[in-house]
Amino acid sequence: MVVRNEGVHMAGANTYGNRQDDAFELSGNDRQSPAGKQSGGEPPYPVPENEEQRIQALDTYHIMDTAEEKDFDELTQLASVICGTPIALVTFIDRDRQWMKSHHGTTLTQTPREYAFCTHAIADPANVMVVPDATLDMRFRSNPLVTGETNISFYAGVPLVNQDGFALGSLCVIDHVARDLHPQQVNALVTLARQVVDKLELRRKSERLEQVNIELASSLDALNTANLKLQEMDIRKDEFLGMVSHELKTPITSLKASLQLMEISSGQTNNELQPLLVRKSLRSTEKINELVDDLLTMHRFGEKQLRMGMSHFNIYRLLQDCASEKPAGKAITTRVEGEQDLSVFADEHRIEQVVSNLLGNAMKYANQSDEIVLTVKRSGTMIRVSVRDQGPGIPAEHIPYLFDRYWRADHMGSTYSGLGLGLYICSEIISRHNGRIGVESEAGQGAEFWFELPA
Structure with missing residues (x-):
């Protein structure tokens, strides 16, 4: 990465200093627009050409508003020690705000985007942005983070660029006095920024893997349930075949016996038994017909052939x-x-x-x-x-x-x-x-x- 050190833009402000709020607030005379702010139209900060795609990419990490994580906190602590600054941040920039995943040296967690130095850093993702003295930079000298109690003077930020080339935020260091970084410190900061991106990618992969495991477990449960149902259906099928054989055999046997008796008594002139045998035969045929109707109806359900009039x-x-x-x-x-x-x-x-x-x-x-x-x-x-x-x-x-x-x-x-x-x-x-x-x-x-x- 190339170091931009020409009074360039900076980010990460609004939250720096010793304030105990969870969100940046301006009061009194600090409620003013930074240099370059417009009353309407274009925002007072540079917007990447791929802004919509960048925000969509940021959303895929599900990182905004998540809890603090040791892996990120250790990197900001190390950045603070290497660069000798009281504050080091891992920030992410969404549509309207800057949010800090890790905030070493301050308890603040977010700022409006229009006051954030890091939103300027992500506009040039190929370079490290260094502002030695914000009070001399025409873009920042009227920023309430510079003129107010936060007293930001020095800023250096490395854009956090993912594998698709989107600058999602920055790893930045902040000081209250004007200063600069040695080349070795800049190189170390760039290396730490890569570590932040690596941990971010690993976090997303772990999240996706966890989701895949959940889906696989759900699929396995569904498969086991389906397998148990198939086994149950197989058992029921065997029972059903035996049941059908028995249920059909009973009325058929009765019908056969009635017909045989009718045949034997057919030659008798005064046969009072025949009407009884006919009624019994009719009941047997009705029973057979009911069983067959039920089987046909069930088959039509299975084949989705049952039509409704x-x-x-x-x-x-x-x-x-x-x-x-x-x-x-x-x-x-x-x-x-x-x-x-x-x-x-x-x-x-x-x-x-x-x-x-x-x-x-x-x-x-x-x-x-x-x-x-x-x-x-x-x-x-x-x-x-x-x-x-x-x-x-x-x-x-x-x-x-x-x-x-x-x-x-x-x-x-x-x-x-x-x-x-x-x-x-x-x-x-x-x-x-x-x-x-x-x-x-x-x-x-x-x-x-x-x-x-x-x-």
Whole structure:
């Protein structure tokens, strides 16, 4: 670097001296502009041609307003000793201020940029800026840092130039008397400035490495979670295949037995057994059809092929239709209540599928319930539908899993079979309508399944 020693500009002021503030303040007659300050337009200090890029580069280091660090403090202390000055600073210049990362010999930490000597130093990043006597320099002699109690006389600053050529700030030394530096002192100051830049780069690399490590750890956690889910899905797949085989085999075996009995008794003239066998066969085929429908619906979810036929319809009337289709042999009463004129914009067939599933579950698993109540009402911007029974309720520890795929309510001691897809399908259908679904229940207090659709 070349030494500029012609009464050149200096920086780092405003904070120097024995003041105890954390920011520079002027008082009384010191509240005046330094020489060259304009009332408007261009700033009263030189601005680098690459100022915007320089500030963007400074931002990438995340150095401004950070805590003191021993590495930087040791360098300013060494600079003070080598140059024999009471003050040594590591400064960074942003758009409006000069901030000190390290401030040996003063407790001040920042100054307005218009009074900072270092802002002049960074305008010529290839050279060391030395001002032997600021009181004789026309650019600084009226600066309140020179004329005021801070009494700045001598300044020498080495621009802190990063690997991309941007001058981010300076390593500077300050004295209250006019003086100069020996060439060896200047060379040492330049070497220390390189050390500051090296530590700054190392700090940024360490910060980036830490961020990469955080991201890698997060990715590893996500990968481990995904791996556990895959293992769980693999286990569930095996269980599911066995479950499907069992669930399909049961109605098929029943259907086969009924057909065989019908064949045997087909020659009898007065056969009272045949109507019973026909009904049993029909129930078996309905069971098979339900299982296949659930499998196909789940497959369409996975392939994103489930299409919605959206239309406006009266949700109260749909609840009435579902409640009227009570299975034979059930003594449970179903009742519909709520606002009768509420309409929703949804796939009516799919919403009917959800209601029928929730109603069917209530009838299956709530054997102690005398009545099932279906309710519809407005809830803010949503339409809320609920199915409430008076059955045994659901243990709290099982509620989080109710809408999981393949999960079945075996904990209730029920003899009812199934693939564990019903509530999962309900959840997916409601989700595709931008709605919500949930359950409220306590053991022994019944259960209330509900879902909400946009009004």
